[in-house]
Amino acid sequence: MFNLKNRYLVWRFPYLRPRKYDGTIIPDYDYKFTDLDCYPDGWRKLIIGYCKRLNKILKRYGELHNFYITDAKEKWGTARLYYSGVSNGDCRRQIDELLFKLETESWHVCSICGNKATYASKGYVMPYCYECTKNPKIFTCYEPIEEQKDE
Numbered sequence: 001m002f003n004l005k006n007r008y009l010v011w012r013f014p015y016l017r018p019r020k021y022d023g024t025i026i027p028d029y030d031y032k033f034t035d036l037d038c039y040p041d042g043w044r045k046l047i048i049g050y051c052k053r054l055n056k057i058l059k060r061y062g063e064l065h066n067f068y069i070t071d072a073k074e075k076w077g078t079a080r081l082y083y084s085g086v087s088n089g090d091c092r093r094q095i096d097e098l099l100f101k102l103e104t105e106s107w108h109v110c111s112i113c114g115n116k117a118t119y120a121s122k123g124y125v126m127p128y129c130y131e132c133t134k135n136p137k138i139f140t141c142y143e144p145i146e147e148q149k150d151e
Contacts, residue, residue, distance in 0.1 A: 006031040013051045015067050015083070023068055023084060038072040040111035040126070043079055050102045057098065061091035077125040079106035107145070120145050 010017045016034040019025055039047055058064040063086050071082040081099050086092050110117045110129035117127030127145065 003031040006034050009034050009036060013048075013055065014065065015054075015069050016051070019068055019070075021070075023070070035069045035072040039074060039079055042111040042114040043106055043109060045114050046106060046109050047079060047102070050098065053098055054095065057091060057094045058086075061086075061088045063088060063091050067095075074111070074126070077107055077111075077120055077127050078103045118145055 010031065016036050017025070017029060018033065018035055036044060036047060054067075055064065058067050066085040066087065067083060068085045069081060070084050071080070073080050079102055081102065083095065083099075086095065107120075107127055108117050109115075109127065110132055111126045112132040112135075113129060115129040115131070118130055119128045119133050120126065121128065
């Protein structure tokens with residue numbers, strides 16, 4: 001089941017196919033995972049929405065098949081995506097602006113369920129909605145997001 005979903009994702013967004021550190025394609029890739037799997041489940045819908053916008057930019061400049069992800073991760077409670085392969089300066093500028101928006105918006109999306117985040121965990125920082133903070137299996141120490149931003 002995951003292989004079929006991942007095949008579809010990679011067909012729509014070829015840059016979600018994992019690559020080696022030097023950017024070369026992994027031989028015998030079995031579609032068990034994609035670069036989207038580097039993010040918490042609550043961010044999947046958000047990131048797919050940004051992938052759609054990214055596709056429009058890449059297609060406009062003819063860079064869709066040159067673009068590839070070098071690193072996809074969560075850092076300080078936000079989605080980060082690093083890339084390579086784009087030679088057009090205007091295209092890079094638009095991609096950088098889009099990825100900055102993704103990083104900013106992901107801070108306000110619950111990393112578990114995808115609802116609006118109003119709290120963030122302390123220590124290992126991740127955004128959560130009020131309902132998900134009630135789950136004792138996740139984390140026990142939270143602050144309202146507004147208080148953390150003021151520091």
